[in-house]
Amino acid sequence: MQEEDELSAESAIHIDRLKAIVEETIREEQLIINNLLHPPAEVLNRGQRVSDKVARFGGSWKFIIIFGVILLVWIVFNTLAPNQQNFDPYPFILMNLVLSCVAALQAPIIMMSQNRQEEKDRIRSENDYLINLKAELEVRSLHQKMDLLLQEEIKTLYNAQARQISMLQELNGKLDKLTR
Template sequence: MNDNQFDNNEINEMVQQSDEHIRKLHEIVQKTLEEEKLIVNNLLNPPAEILTPGQQVSDKVARFGGSWKFIIIFTVLLALWIVYNSFVAKQDQFDPYPFILMNLVLSCIAALQAPIIMMSQNRQEEKDRQRGENDYLVNLKAELEIRSLHQKIDMLQEEQIKQLFDSQVAHLKLLNQMAEKIEKLEKDAKD
């Protein structure tokens, strides 16, 4: 009877070890999911960018100055300027050929527009740099997480191998005990 109790205790211990192993797996998965929620939340809801009025103006000027709408409107205005000053009477022309006033206006627009667009491009470059740093940090975090998962899986595999070994030892004990009992029964049956 004591042998059976001893065998049942060993079996219960193996079942408890298996349950502990499953519990550890659940904890690892739960912890990983919680960490992933933080990363995903930060990526989906980045901090709001606070722009000064000058930065807002530079972005709008750059957006408009680099659009087809600007090119078409500007081309139409230049064409109207040239046509008007070429075909109206000399006394009504405000900028006769060679259109010196038009060249002055174009130079002023280019002189003002270029630095404004450069300011916007510099801000965009800074944003791109920050995105690159964020991508690097996410990749680094993913690499560290993969390493951590490898270590956890290795640890769990070692525990499983130990459990299997212990289980085999227990099975061998049971088999030996059964073999001894069979031999004893065979001996008793011959006697």
């Protein structure tokens, strides 16, 4: 009867240890889960929205085709039009000026958008890190649980073996008394 009480007390202690491990894991993971489920809202000002739109359009085939058509029309018109109507005769100095201005304005706008994309990538990598950290915490918790289970199993086997040895010694003693 006393052995059963000891076993049930050991089982209760064992269960309490497992509960403590689970509660600790839940507390550790709560911050990670909260950050993943509720990322900070991205607040964009007007300039950032414009730079994103310009970069999106400036880096598309639509822009390249439209710009190519405009340049082709510019060159054809200024080459074939009578001298009074062509506003930018060959070597197309005005067109070169317009192209330089477009490039000069478009480059910093695209760089602003790339900086914002870099910030998004940084946030994404932080989220990946948090997910990896969460997985690592879960693996660590599983290791702790397995270690605890193994310790308890070894302890139980050791106690059972000790009881069996004492029972065998008792039986051996009784056999010695009977054989005498």
